[in-house]
Amino acid sequence: MKRIFLFVVTNLAILLVLSITLRLLGVDRMLDEQGVGINYNSLLVMAAVIGFGGSLISLAMSKWSAKRMTGAVVIEQPSDPTERWLVETVRRQAERVGIGMPEVAIYEAPDMNAFATGMNRNEALVAVSTGLLQAMTKDEIEGVLAHEISHVANGDMVTLALIQGVVNTFVIFLSRVIGHFVDRVIFKTEREYGPAFMVTTLIAQMVLGILASIIVMWFSRQREFRADAGGAQLAGRNKMIAALERLQRRHEPSQLPERLEAFGISGGEGGLRTLFMSHPPLEVRIAALRAMT
Template sequence: MKRVLLFLATNLAVVLVLSVVTSLLGVNRWLTANGLNYQALLVFCAVFGFGGAFISLAMSKMVAKWSTGAQILKEPRNSSEMWLLQTVERQARAAGIGMPEVAVYDAPEPNAFATGMSRNNALVAVSTGLLRSMSQDEVEAVLGHEISHVANGDMVTLTLIQGVVNTFVMFLARVIGYAIDQALFRRNSDENSGPGIGYMFTVMILELLFGILASMIVAWFSRQREFRADAGGAHLAGKRKMIAALQRLKAVHEPSTLPANMMAMGISGGQLAKLFSTHPPLEVRIEALQKVQVA
């Protein structure tokens, strides 16, 4: 679950920073010099909306490592790490992707995540709690689930969707912010003076609010991709193993200790409200997987 919320949090921060920088550089004044230029504004929002999303994607591995304290396994120190590396390598080869970086992070709950900018530049990380509480068959299935996320290009697709969402969030925030500024703060003595300071603060607040609401769209998309990743994990590790892994996760009731901005990127569900949940309920996933025909 960590993959998505980390991306969302990073994206929201990047978009807000870009908004402040462009305001300080006078871009807003240029866009509203002769009234609101909707075409120029839409192009501007698309460039920065998609730019913010792809910057977030490029930062995803670095932020994931920093947020969890994940340690990259370069050389196996024991048989468990050797098995982990060999399993990921075998599954990556079967899925037709490059060997991802493999990492372990210290956390008591069973969890795992995959992130990265492309199919051949990814990171797969598992928690120490997952390695302790699951059998090798179950861990293999979890790894297959995460490798499937990478092979399916979920992070890139998510980035494109986030770019579209960012574009409309930025566009609507500025249109509404301009209307509020003209209605409440406009200076009649100088009609061409551009938006006032009220415009900048209104846009920032609206971007934050719209960005949070837009996260529901991205979360919905994430929930749909989980079913496909479960099917991919069943293909790579075996349907029985994938179902057993989900059942094991369902039986675990430990509260998550992941950072709040990482809750949407791992294998197990979080405590977010239903509309913001990035994963379907485990019982729904198990039921859907039982109906999947695996070759």
């Protein structure tokens, strides 16, 4: 529940800041130009500005924020054989899928994890934890790196941001329509907006935000299957399966910050909670790889 709560709160916080900014700029006044009516075109434009604004700002800052949240150190000049192998493996895989060489980084964390992020597939960041380097074999690490490179090649970071933007837009639009209806029809407010509008809008935005997160997380799980398949093609299916089996045998809580968990290699649980998980259960991912032709 903590992950769900923080995911929703983070998005609502971004939407709230942008909403207040546009209100101060007078954009909200455009929506009430027709007395008790509502200007749906203006509302949709404002919702899109707020909805996509938050997602695109997060995407633009993704590499910068990821480095600072994890303490990841980019390998400028490899200082040992492990770093040299890491950089060369990423370079070889990036060349095979036709993307620019990503920055390669290592961050201190005891769990086995890795992530890829960045707003441009030719200027991405691939980072691995010290726990992963210590606990996995080179074949398994190669599978993990191939999975992350596949995320970059598929443009998953950009696509996820766009989907989040679309979802945010409809959450804002529908919540304000609901707030307008309650304020004007039920409470009979005739001028400006009454307290019922703000309260109803905030409640509707929270409820719709939770429902919308199910859509976003569903897409995130599908991209994990695609990245697993891409990793199997790049590094070999056995290496990809071996990496996931290693994660399964040593299942431990992710140490990645909440905002980066969707970009990690591990994660996912069974049951109803799967609806709100960014990753499918490991056993399901392994079964999907074994079923590949």
